[in-house]
Amino acid sequence: MAPRAPAHRGIYDAAVIGGGLVGSAIAYGLRRELDHVAVLDEGDVAYRASRGNFGLVWVQSKGMGLPRYGVWTMTSAMGWPRLAAQLLEETGVDVHLEQRGGLHALLSEEELEARVKFMQTLLAQPGMASYDWKLLDRAELADLVPGIGPEVRGATWTPVDGIANPLKLLRALHMSFAQRVVDYLPRRPAQRIRQRDGVFEIDTPAGAVRARKLVLASGLSNKALGAQLGLDVPVRPQRGQIVVLERTRRMLETPLSTLRQTDEGTWLIGDSQEEAGYADNQVGLPILGTLADRAVRTLPALRDVRVVRSWAALRVMSKDGFPIYQQSETCPGAFVATCHSGVTLAAAHALNLAPMIAAGSMADDMAPFSTRRFHVQEA
Numbered sequence: 001m002a003p004r005a006p007a008h009r010g011i012y013d014a015a016v017i018g019g020g021l022v023g024s025a026i027a028y029g030l031r032r033e034l035d036h037v038a039v040l041d042e043g044d045v046a047y048r049a050s051r052g053n054f055g056l057v058w059v060q061s062k063g064m065g066l067p068r069y070g071v072w073t074m075t076s077a078m079g080w081p082r083l084a085a086q087l088l089e090e091t092g093v094d095v096h097l098e099q100r101g102g103l104h105a106l107l108s109e110e111e112l113e114a115r116v117k118f119m120q121t122l123l124a125q126p127g128m129a130s131y132d133w134k135l136l137d138r139a140e141l142a143d144l145v146p147g148i149g150p151e152v153r154g155a156t157w158t159p160v161d162g163i164a165n166p167l168k169l170l171r172a173l174h175m176s177f178a179q180r181v182v183d184y185l186p187r188r189p190a191q192r193i194r195q196r197d198g199v200f201e202i203d204t205p206a207g208a209v210r211a212r213k214l215v216l217a218s219g220l221s222n223k224a225l226g227a228q229l230g231l232d233v234p235v236r237p238q239r240g241q242i243v244v245l246e247r248t249r250r251m252l253e254t255p256l257s258t259l260r261q262t263d264e265g266t267w268l269i270g271d272s273q274e275e276a277g278y279a280d281n282q283v284g285l286p287i288l289g290t291l292a293d294r295a296v297r298t299l300p301a302l303r304d305v306r307v308v309r310s311w312a313a314l315r316v317m318s319k320d321g322f323p324i325y326q327q328s329e330t331c332p333g334a335f336v337a338t339c340h341s342g343v344t345l346a347a348a349h350a351l352n353l354a355p356m357i358a359a360g361s362m363a364d365d366m367a368p369f370s371t372r373r374f375h376v377q378e379a
Helices: 021-030 067-091 109-123 138-144 166-180 219-227 285-298 300-304 346-359 364-369 371-375
Strands: 012-017 037-040 102-106 134-137 154-158 183-185 192-196 199-204 207-216 235-245 259-261 267-269 307-318 324-327 334-338
Touching: 012 021, 012 199, 012 346, 021 037, 021 166, 021 207, 021 334, 021 346, 037 207, 067 166, 067 346, 067 364, 102 109, 102 138, 109 134, 109 154, 134 138, 138 154, 166 183, 207 219, 207 346, 219 235, 219 307, 219 334, 235 285, 267 285, 285 300, 324 364, 334 346, 364 371
Parallel strands: 012 037, 012 207, 037 183, 207 334
Antiparallel strands: 102 154, 134 154, 192 199, 199 207, 235 267, 235 307, 259 267, 324 334
């Protein structure tokens, strides 16, 4: 089907470069604040992290070394019910948000001791988000996950974790563009960007687009595009692999950090972390085997469930793994947004970050996410 003709032909109030989960969530939020918003996208040829996403809306373990990230993650988790409800009302798409808590399984005494120490240290950081967590023993875990394996010693549990369907989330956000009259412009990757008299001109293969504000949300492409706007965006690809099992009856009501059952009944097993460049179309049996082995040790009933597919996708990682949100000092009005938790942070991007961008400045408490943290002189 041919793309919808642009609703606006003048200067946009804001243009978002990147139509993945990060860019789409920001554009969704911007349209609540501004009249004319455009999304420039490569289209289906883009590296889409959302297509390979595990679909967690996850808080536990986030923020070690940067407590503000823990707070930001919690903010998003708390905003997710509102975002999901709005998308359902506006598009009819149920993104299948479930926030009944989440588990991190521990398969040895060593894992258990290390996890408890980690959680205690994480939550003791000054300025860290506060939430309840509990170490479940085998009996308590078995109440939540019947049939756990004999090696499982317990799990950490929090009530704030959950899951959503990343494909349906991306679909709902894109469908909302028509409802909110956001101009989605596919096959228009940004090539050259310049600012003249307070207006950004973005050259694309299909012509130039002009906007008063600009958001770089194009994942790994942010590095090159940011350089044109005086922004140093140190991002790199990190490959993750996932194993998908066939549909079964509902067996798992509470998701684990590396194992979950989708709303459609299939199973997802993750997660791996590899420095493999841009090789997102390559999977490897050693890693897939390791993932499957841990899943079966956690829930032995999966031994008889068939593998139907596996895939790899690229995370967008900064130097320290934390998000980058910043306005350019040399090109005011140009912002960059990059992270590797596009599902978890979707609500914060739509409901919290977008209003800041629309207003023209980052809130003071967003300063820890700027790239200035990479240039602090060591004593």
